[in-house]
Amino acid sequence: MPFFLYLLGLAVFAQGTSEFMLSGLLPDIAADLQISLSAAGSLTSAFAVGMIVGAPLMAILSLRWSRRGALLTFLVTFLLVHIVGAVTTDYGVLLATRVIAALANAGFLAVALATATAAVPPNAKGRATSVLLGGTTLACIAGVPAGALLGELWGWRSAFWAVALVSVPAVVAIVWSVPAGGGRDSAVGEPSARGELRALRSPRLVVTLLLGTLVNGATFCTFTYLAPLVTDVAGIAASWVPAVLALFGLGSFVGVGVGGRLADTRPVPLLVTGGVALLIGWAVLALTAGSPAATVALVFVQGTLSFAVGSTLIAQALYAATGAPTLAGGFATAALNVGAAIGPWWGGAALTLGFGYRGPVWVSVLLVTLALTTGGVAGAVSRRRTAKINDRRPVVTTRLPGSP
Template structure:
């Protein structure tokens, strides 16, 4: 695997820490800025909005810039908006910085995914994708708990400052190690590449990625408040719970990277069937500490393992859109990450029970199972007609 792929993974780790750390900072932000827990949790959806909007636009712009300029520019912008977020006292401004941070993150990720895929042979593209996503899962396992600890000790703003500082070595390595190329002035035919979205396999892969990720983030955004308000654990236990989720996610992504190769094999389908069951078990056992931690590890592995497979699946079936297939995958994932926490917030705001966020995850995961079952039945009917 080329060294630069790991450099990109380091940058994704820094950005993933920012994206996921909100789960551990939700209570502190709500108290400090005098907003509800649901409003604070909606910052996760704000990030998803920026990723959805930014991924295709930034992918097209980034395709016309030298890789070094594109990657460094997006990462530098990420640092700036985190500094603004760290000093603001206005929730609306904080919400806006999350959107902008996600836009530049989307640009970086879209260019990074296409760059990583171009640096390796087709047979190793799943592994290259897994290296990038491993940066995100490592942020769950290490960066996010560290952010939660820092938030508990020094306030949530210190976590934003830490993310800005964490990006600096990644930025220096991008400047040093990025491929040196001229401005890529080839024409990116947006219309031609967007036509791949009419393909049934592309639409199916994107729909599955969106629904599975919606289930993941509906529960993940509420893990901290479930731990403190449902399980009645001390705030100091929250980083450990987030680390448990991240450890499972890291294992799941790496397992998927070695086995997926862009295909929805039987093991992936079986894992997808287990996903709603696992969320239901988590909802029913979340009042008890040991089951909460055990099932959280399992669900982290299943959710991110399946999500990684679906990312690679989107890029595989959208191979005729080499400039935008990474953006398609990013949009699909965040099309789920946007409504998931909002839906969970609407339900928990009505019922007053944070466990219902996990039931939302179970329902969304069951929807993904229904989608893939319907697809298999349709394919079987078409084969029978032939």
């Protein structure tokens, strides 16, 4: 893998930390700005909406720029709004910075995915994708706990300063390391919004994005409510919750690594086997959540499976839309964030309906079941269509010399 891909992963690490770190900072933000906790929680929602809307829009906008120029524009914007967020005392300004940061994050990730896959051989998209997504998983393992620790020691603003600081070496790295063309694929030529949008009509791509939404929805449905499941159902002390969350992050890091190794060579076996194992794992977790040992073990296993399957689906989206590398990355980013939004919402609905803290886990079971069903139906339709095409082809017979 080209070294500059790991430097792009550093930027993704900073952005992932920013996206998830507010979960441990909201009470301090609410107290400092004298707002309600629900208003502070809107900062997280604003970021999620910005990611969903911004991914395709920023990807289209970036088509007019070189990839290095787009990466620098998005990352510098991301850095600057975190500085503004760190110094502002106005809730409205802070809310605006979260939206702008999400737009920049979405645009950066879309262009980074296109840059990474264009800089490697055509059969190595999965490995390139895993390098970038490794930054997100490391954010779950180290970035988010570090942000919470900084917030506890020096206030929530220090976490914003830290994100801006970590982004600086990534900016320098892009200037010095990313090729001027950003690794643009010469076989594809200069991209256009119209041309890339046409390439997105592939049924395979649509199904892949839908599967990514469902799988990621299942992941974040349970992950969002993992803390009360661990404490109230498994009976684990609250002081161990950060360690359990970090264990899930460690599993996700392992899963991205596994996905990167197999997504290019054996994607279908990985998706089928991993999807079935993921379904079984969520069901077993729902049934055995009262056991601390089983819960801790399954947290790691499910983190591994979720991100192995999820990262493979992202790679397959890029394979399915080779004529739209930037927009495919943008729509893949949007699909994952739609899942990250609907999963917790459905999990919350299960809690409201009185299903208890096991309820979100059963919702994860339902979402993975829908994913497996959708994938199975799509595969059957594709095979039937291929068979019909083969049946319509004329049979060509070759007569040997001297034959009647």
